Amino acid sequence: LAKTTQPVSMDSYEGQEVNITCSHNNIATNDYITWYQQFPSQGPRFIIQGYKTKVTNEVASLFIPADRKSSTLSLPRVSLSDTAVYYCLVGRNTGGFKTIFGAGTRLFVKA
Amino acid sequence: DTAVSQTPKYLVTQMGNDKSIKCEQNLGHDTMYWYKQDSKKFLKIMFSYNNKELIINETVPNRFSPKSPDKAHLNLHINSLELGDSAVYFCASSHLDTEAFFGQGTRLTVV
Numbered sequence: 220l221a222k223t224t225q226p227v228s229m230d231s232y233e234g235q236e237v238n239i240t241c242s243h244n245n246i247a248t249n250d251y252i253t254w255y256q257q258f259p260s261q262g263p264r265f266i267i268q269g270y271k272t273k274v275t276n277e278v279a280s281l282f283i284p285a286d287r288k289s290s291t292l293s294l295p296r297v298s299l300s301d302t303a304v305y306y307c308l309v310g311r312n313t314g315g316f317k318t319i320f321g322a323g324t325r326l327f328v329k330a
Numbered sequence: 331d332t333a334v335s336q337t338p339k340y341l342v343t344q345m346g347n348d349k350s351i352k353c354e355q356n357l358g359h360d361t362m363y364w365y366k367q368d369s370k371k372f373l374k375i376m377f378s379y380n381n382k383e384l385i386i387n388e389t390v391p392n393r394f395s396p397k398s399p400d401k402a403h404l405n406l407h408i409n410s411l412e413l414g415d416s417a418v419y420f421c422a423s424s425h426l427d428t429e430a431f432f433g434q435g436t437r438l439t440v441v
Contacts, residue, residue, distance in 0.1 A: 319374050322370060
């Protein structure tokens with residue numbers, strides 16, 4: 220499994236764009252990069268997944284450079300409800316097959 | 331309609347007791363998982379079943395035994411509970427190579 224490194228916590232204000240970077244230097248050729256979001260007292264929720272370049276959905280964008288050794292989750296115009304823990308996962312599939320989520324990045328969005 | 335539901339949500343029990351946590355999914359997924367989230371918020375996979383067959387069994391004490399009566403259910407039985415078993419246990423489901431959907435979690439406290 221590719222180990223991931225993320226910042227422990229980040230602060231932001233409502234309306235700002237938030238970028239959370241994840242390092243995964245030993246990512247394997249078949250590995251995908253997946254991000255989950257977890258609110259207090261809830262289970263993680265899938266946000267976005269990608270293999271290379273850029274992926275965008277209605278919630279976020281995921282930027283992956285050519286060497287794939289890192290990735291950046293971009294949350295546009297965050298609101299208070301985006302306060303959560305964000306996990307970066309690297310593995311063979313998106314589900315959680317033999318995956319350790321790690322401690323994630325705690326994002327605090329302030330008014 | 332709850333996609334992945336776990337019961338109970340909270341469970342307080344004494345050391346040495348045997349307890350079970352139930353999980354049901356109505357998403358038609360073929361794979362179900364049990365994860366443990368400890369006090370440091372690391373989320374680690376414990377077991378995974380695909381079409382009622384065990385496909386992942388991480389290093390978990392034999393006191394933990396999953397049971398899958400059908401594809402929609404994966405229950406977790408724990409014998410001789412110990413203080414260190416206190417954690418939040420999450421059930422999840424997915425199609426084998428797609429993102430996982432998590433339940434709300436069961437907070438187990440062993441006293």
